[in-house]
Amino acid sequence: MDTRIQDIVLENSDEIKSEWLNEVEKTHRTDDLPNISTELYNSTNKDFVDVIFLCVQNRGSTQELQEFSERLIKLGWPLSYLTIGIQSFRRVTVNFLLKDVDKQVEKSYFVQIVQEVDLWIDPIINYLVNEYSGSWENTFSLQKLALKELSAPLIPVMEGITVMPLIGTIDTDRAKLIMENLLDGVIENRAEVVLIDITGVPVVDTMVAHHIIQAAEAVRLIGAKCILVGIRPEIAQTIVNLGIDLSKFPTKSSLSKGFQSALEFTNRKIIHTQGDSLDVEQIIDSLGKE
Template identity: 45%
Template sequence: MYRDFANFIHTNKDVLLNKWMEQMKEQADPAILLVTSDVLYEDTSREFLDLIVANVLGTKDGSFNEKLDGFSRKVVHLNWSVHFVTAGLRTFGLLVYSEMKRQGLFNEKKENLDEDIYYHFENWLSSMYNVVVNAYAESWEKTVSIQKTALQELSAPLLPIFDGISVMPLIGTIDTERARLIMENLLIGVVKHRSDVVLIDITGVPIVDTMVAHHIIQASDAVRLVGCQAMLVGIRPEIAQTIVNLGIELDQVITTSTMKKGMGKALAMTNREIVEKEE
């Protein structure tokens, strides 16, 4: 029975593909169609159909897994949700079942034929669900892992500005995992660059609560132990008010409202200053 489904799909591929794409466009999130051209949408759908036929016919040669992996990575990068992909599989399956029944391709001599065929049909769909969802999940996990690693590498850089002066700009929310990364990069960086002063810029941090302040204090204490003075810059009025209301003590941390003021203090602490050149 599985081979009957696959042979029918192979024979009626173009007709089924066009009907399937039209039905899925009605179900698709507008955002998906916005970023997917008609040509790419058709190519991806045709690739999906070829994988279905290969899986059902059992013609899984050495390149099948490679093609499946490539397809799953493509739909993940296109931001097609797993719900859209599995809905596409079910819609296609129902379309094949309906078309075969409409064309009278089922043998009507057998009793309870519809139930028997539908049983095979559900098994067919289930096998494809397992193959597609597993491949999608693996690609999604790989993509998330790569993105997470890239974000971690960029989320807490320590930049040497002058001899003895470094800056760590922070952007976005700081959670426990990121705070650990900040501490690690900070300690490694100040030792590597032989920093006497490090400016921690929180201009791009939307919320400074007790946990964030605690991590900043810990980072300041840690760099002090390796002979570096930490300075907290980018203290906005609302952040200052939050710190006061929470009763957070920053007595051991030098603070300034802007990077410009912080850099001026850092230069003074290293016995330097910026002077205008006379013409």
């Protein structure tokens, strides 16, 4: 490394900072940072360029970047702000080092300047990209875990009867999760009947039906009964057209009808007393509010 170039940059840091701030201001677009005030934007720019110069002073050390990058990640600043700022610093610094040099500057000297600046800038870019990537991966993992927990819930509604409401598309990974939650839930809740509600499943094709049939068969093998509910007319038509055989287990058009069947399978029934006009839908609603 050529310490002379580093010394020139550090000795003229105020001028380079001023030029960099002007350069960044020119490229600033409010639609890129819609929730950032002008005051916060300007103060962050000053903090950013100070951190860059600390990295230059320490010859590319990224230790000073940690606190600054963590703060920006928590506040939701985009990675593009940092990469544009770093590239602007590279451009401003190289231009500053060459502005007082004879136009006939030797190629070797130009290359030396660019290489020296790259030695400071590249570690900063690599560090920031890695920090943001790590943050995105962590966020994605947490969201995936949360969605996983919600994608196949098994809800006990009363002794011996549980409901699994399914919403959205069903792919192979989700089908595996449905199977695991279904079997674990049946055993844990000692369920005799499971209602699989597909009201929220937009499309039931051969693959989806195959996964549901597999789940129902697995439930049967551990001693429980499975009822498929929420079959809309268009879904019923699709199932018939595709030649899918669902005859091995009961199907119902709505959750309320499925619940009535579940009561019959568990040797129970709803008895209306005098003056009691509650229907099955109201009973199911009341169970959800308890």
